[in-house]
Amino acid sequence: MSNGVIAITEQSEGFFRKVTYEALSEGKRMAESLGCDLIAIVLGSGIENISDEPCKYGADKIIVVDNQALSEYMTDAYTNVVADIVNKEDPSVLILGASSQGKDLSARLSARLNAPLAMDCVEIRVENGNIIAARPMYGGKILVDLALEGKPQIVAVRPNAMSVVESSGAGEIEKLDIDVGKTDLIFVEKQLDTGKVELTEADVVVSGGRGMGGADFSVIEKFAELLGGAVGASRSAVDEGWRAASDQVGQTGKVVSPNLYVACGISGAIQHLAGMSTSKVIVAVNKDAEAPIFSKADYGIVGDLFEYIPLITEEIKKLKAGS
Amino acid sequence: MEIIVLLKQVPATESFIGIADDGVSIKTEDIKWVINPYDEYAVEEALRIRSEHGGTVTIISAGPERSVEAIRTALAMGADKGILIKDPAADKCDGIGIARILAASLKNIKFDLIIAGQRAVDDDNFQVGTALAEFLSIPNISLVIKEEISDGKIRCCRTVEGGTVVLEALLPALFTTQKGLNEPRYASLPGIMKAKRKPLDIKSLSDIGIDASEIGKPRTKILAMKFPPEREGGRIIKGDSSRSIAAELVNVLYKEAKVL
Ligand SMILES: Cc1cc2nc3c(=O)[nH]c(=O)nc-3n(C[C@H](O)[C@H](O)[C@H](O)COP(=O)(O)OP(=O)(O)OC[C@H]3O[C@@H](n4cnc5c(N)ncnc54)[C@H](O)[C@@H]3O)c2cc1C
Numbered sequence A: 001m002s003n004g005v006i007a008i009t010e011q012s013e014g015f016f017r018k019v020t021y022e023a024l025s026e027g028k029r030m031a032e033s034l035g036c037d038l039i040a041i042v043l044g045s046g047i048e049n050i051s052d053e054p055c056k057y058g059a060d061k062i063i064v065v066d067n068q069a070l071s072e073y074m075t076d077a078y079t080n081v082v083a084d085i086v087n088k089e090d091p092s093v094l095i096l097g098a099s100s101q102g103k104d105l106s107a108r109l110s111a112r113l114n115a116p117l118a119m120d121c122v123e124i125r126v127e128n129g130n131i132i133a134a135r136p137m138y139g140g141k142i143l144v145d146l147a148l149e150g151k152p153q154i155v156a157v158r159p160n161a162m163s164v165v166e167s168s169g170a171g172e173i174e175k176l177d178i179d180v181g182k183t184d185l186i187f188v189e190k191q192l193d194t195g196k197v198e199l200t201e202a203d204v205v206v207s208g209g210r211g212m213g214g215a216d217f218s219v220i221e222k223f224a225e226l227l228g229g230a231v232g233a234s235r236s237a238v239d240e241g242w243r244a245a246s247d248q249v250g251q252t253g254k255v256v257s258p259n260l261y262v263a264c265g266i267s268g269a270i271q272h273l274a275g276m277s278t279s280k281v282i283v284a285v286n287k288d289a290e291a292p293i294f295s296k297a298d299y300g301i302v303g304d305l306f307e308y309i310p311l312i313t314e315e316i317k318k319l320k321a322g323s
Numbered sequence B: 001m002e003i004i005v006l007l008k009q010v011p012a013t014e015s016f017i018g019i020a021d022d023g024v025s026i027k028t029e030d031i032k033w034v035i036n037p038y039d040e041y042a043v044e045e046a047l048r049i050r051s052e053h054g055g056t057v058t059i060i061s062a063g064p065e066r067s068v069e070a071i072r073t074a075l076a077m078g079a080d081k082g083i084l085i086k087d088p089a090a091d092k093c094d095g096i097g098i099a100r101i102l103a104a105s106l107k108n109i110k111f112d113l114i115i116a117g118q119r120a121v122d123d124d125n126f127q128v129g130t131a132l133a134e135f136l137s138i139p140n141i142s143l144v145i146k147e148e149i150s151d152g153k154i155r156c157c158r159t160v161e162g163g164t165v166v167l168e169a170l171l172p173a174l175f176t177t178q179k180g181l182n183e184p185r186y187a188s189l190p191g192i193m194k195a196k197r198k199p200l201d202i203k204s205l206s207d208i209g210i211d212a213s214e215i216g217k218p219r220t221k222i223l224a225m226k227f228p229p230e231r232e233g234g235r236i237i238k239g240d241s242s243r244s245i246a247a248e249l250v251n252v253l254y255k256e257a258k259v260l
């Protein structure tokens, strides 16, 4: 009998991140194959009203640490608290989302707990009670199966790679009063563009490249907005100063796996593909019929994006109005 | 200011990556090796900090003999000295093992600041820098796009989903780099000439005072490597007019792909 799967949830401004639901769902699936409980950890300050939500995704127990010192994610405070819980619960598995917070926390925890870590996993299997994590390497050019030895086995799941499945758990809440211990980091300030859809979590991503010809991205912004999506960019568009570095998709930018990725005026260099080739459906609009992006796209239009994107936007509006 | 930069040599991002006959490693014959792009930002930032605060920039890399080239390139960019930890036992390590080795290599070196890449673009692990900070019991700040040092403190702006967070830590500290931090300089010709005379020490594990048993067995093991399913070039939408093409695309996205 395994000692349980602990899912570390992540909330921002009182809402759980989408990847948290993915981690919880995947954690539940693993707990079932291992024949153990799913325990969710909720950390933060003033989080009472969301604390029971993990129960909807099968959490049998929810450990809540509500502490002023946890109001913002801080590597040291969070590591201390999670490590304390791990020592108490002795879980077989720790699962969390590979967000910017999750990557940082899982790496520090792996060192603290001397535990194996599978970062940015896209698939997890349980074979004979052992976890095998599939994860991309070399910018997605290779997919590896990774065996984890030791305890707890830490798996950080790539946003948008796992499906969200609701199920019911007992959801018994246990409030813990844990001292956050010695901390060195000081929080100064935070700036969030809350109106913006996060690139790595978006269901639809519309990216513009050098073919945009300038900083005016309004045609693709309107298109993305209609679909509730996010706007990305190729490195060329970022290097030109047309878009912020945080919009860059690719090997040295963000990795996205939306349901729909639309590449506008992007040639499809290998470093760009590294950031979006796991998208479910890829559409390319490019003037050049020979552009390499067409060999990766499910659907392509050869033509001027400034002509086609507004037309496509209009057609979708019509479709939405009709349905 | 004593600045350490962690540097890994990785395949150039345009390299074709093949799978070796053992099925668990890559073919290394035709690869062009370069400095990990995120470590290039680290070198550049270290040089900028040195020009403002003085001090030295030391490059540390654990890797095979060929990594000397990457260290030389960093020296040519302007770093002061390099250390390569080369040992057959290091080749088998996972991220935790490498972090332990790097921690040992720093035992007798004074440092105020360590800069690492957020990830090496070969294993894409996002682990070594942060794990090293833990082993050294110093604070770490990930994904930094701006930093400022004064009065023995570092203030960093890091990226998070949908925005940025500003954090502060006392030195010594470690931070990892994010795109947007700087534009790395190229090595100049005089820089390349000078680099040839800069100190570059090659050390074994016993030289840095750690033995394989202290590193422990790797806790992760690659069972198999495969190529991701090849994406087939799909369908080019054709039609009589641009409007009919746009309408047809929307139609297939709705009915066939079911993504609208
Ligand atoms: C170490 C390293 C890391 C890198 N990391 C990244 C990364 O993370 N992300 C990334 O994207 N790149 C990255 N690159 C850069 C990459 O190699 C390419 O240079 C870049 O992706 C090209 O961007 P692009 O497709 O926008 O521009 P281009 O290659 O110039 O393509 C522009 C395309 O737009 C088309 N076009 C022009 N006008 C129109 C129009 N009006 N309508 C429709 N189509 C039009 C053209 O036909 C062309 O195909 C990296 C490179 C290196 C060396």
Ligand SMILES: Nc1ncnc2c1ncn2[C@@H]1O[C@H](COP(=O)(O)O)[C@@H](O)[C@H]1O
Pocket (backbone or CB within 6 Å): B006, B007, B008, B036, B038, B039, B060, B061, B062, B063, B095, B098, B115, B116, B117, B118, B119, B120, B121, B123, B124, B125, B126, B127, B128, B129
């Ligand atoms: N073998 C190594 N030698 C020196 N630094 C390394 C090594 N491996 C990783 N690093 C550093 O740790 C960062 C993250 O690497 P990784 O955890 O492998 O993705 C890199 O960008 C380097 O700065």
